[in-house]
Amino acid sequence: MDRRTFVTASAGMLVGSWQSALFSRRQASKTRLILLGTGGGPRPRTNRIASSQVIIVNNTVYAVDCGDGVTRQFVAAGVPLGRLRHILITHHHSDHNADYGNLILGAWMVGLENRLDTWGPPPLEKITRAFFEMNAYDIDVRIADEGKPPLAPLVHPHEVATGGKVFEDEAIKVTAALVTHPLVKPALAYRFDTSDRSIVISGDTAPSDNLIQLAKGADVLVHEAMYLPAIDRLVARAPDATRLKQHILASHTAAEDAGRVAQAAGVKLLVLSHLVPADDPTITDEMWISAARTHFEGPVIVGRDLLEI
Numbered sequence: 001m002d003r004r005t006f007v008t009a010s011a012g013m014l015v016g017s018w019q020s021a022l023f024s025r026r027q028a029s030k031t032r033l034i035l036l037g038t039g040g041g042p043r044p045r046t047n048r049i050a051s052s053q054v055i056i057v058n059n060t061v062y063a064v065d066c067g068d069g070v071t072r073q074f075v076a077a078g079v080p081l082g083r084l085r086h087i088l089i090t091h092h093h094s095d096h097n098a099d100y101g102n103l104i105l106g107a108w109m110v111g112l113e114n115r116l117d118t119w120g121p122p123p124l125e126k127i128t129r130a131f132f133e134m135n136a137y138d139i140d141v142r143i144a145d146e147g148k149p150p151l152a153p154l155v156h157p158h159e160v161a162t163g164g165k166v167f168e169d170e171a172i173k174v175t176a177a178l179v180t181h182p183l184v185k186p187a188l189a190y191r192f193d194t195s196d197r198s199i200v201i202s203g204d205t206a207p208s209d210n211l212i213q214l215a216k217g218a219d220v221l222v223h224e225a226m227y228l229p230a231i232d233r234l235v236a237r238a239p240d241a242t243r244l245k246q247h248i249l250a251s252h253t254a255a256e257d258a259g260r261v262a263q264a265a266g267v268k269l270l271v272l273s274h275l276v277p278a279d280d281p282t283i284t285d286e287m288w289i290s291a292a293r294t295h296f297e298g299p300v301i302v303g304r305d306l307l308e309i
């Protein structure tokens, strides 16, 4: 590192600690939910990145899914990466896990020193090991050159293959349910209960009774949603349109049905996310909301990237 690089890096650390102090003051005791990525599907877009959310409780940061671009969205949302304590993956489609390893690497770059637990379906342990192996050269160089702590011992992957309690700490209880997302098995939804809030993230799923049970009485349900009248237009752009349409309809939930699930679960707020299509300008927020409100009497929010709820 030359002097100029050192000065720039030091300034970055100062900004980082200033952001961290500001972050702490904003926390109070309220549980925060920020949508980092609200687009469905792995196709890169300019308006919405792939699925990712962050939940913050008492300065502790929990990431849920790691779509492409999640690390940059952390910075854009003003959430200190170094505070990352848990990563939860709902399922291993690339629009939910593509930046899993890069998020860990990004956190380490800005000073992660605490233990980082990661949770998700098998083969999470193999994915974690393979990522460290793929990046061993860079990681080893930075340990030797920059004095960083070894990364692998900080990261503890846990495979979750069934519904039930995932973990509980002093601030939060996390519960999972198996949801329906063929051909991906298992696919999970997560519920987060804190002293002031309950939040459920559906992951990707067709309408799911397990999800209804998991979400009973929750304050917030973030549910994936597709806008059915636009699906034909969407698949028309794909090389294998018929097969893609079958996959979409069998493994995802129409906005109307997301409303049905929210109503059956009795949640207080429904947030539509993982939107399919994600970038069709002819579908307005009002159209998404009125579809969801066909069966749901409560308030509906259409997710957008960096929206705090």
Ligand SMILES: [Zn+2]
Pocket: 091, 093, 181, 184, 204
């Ligand atoms: Zn998926």
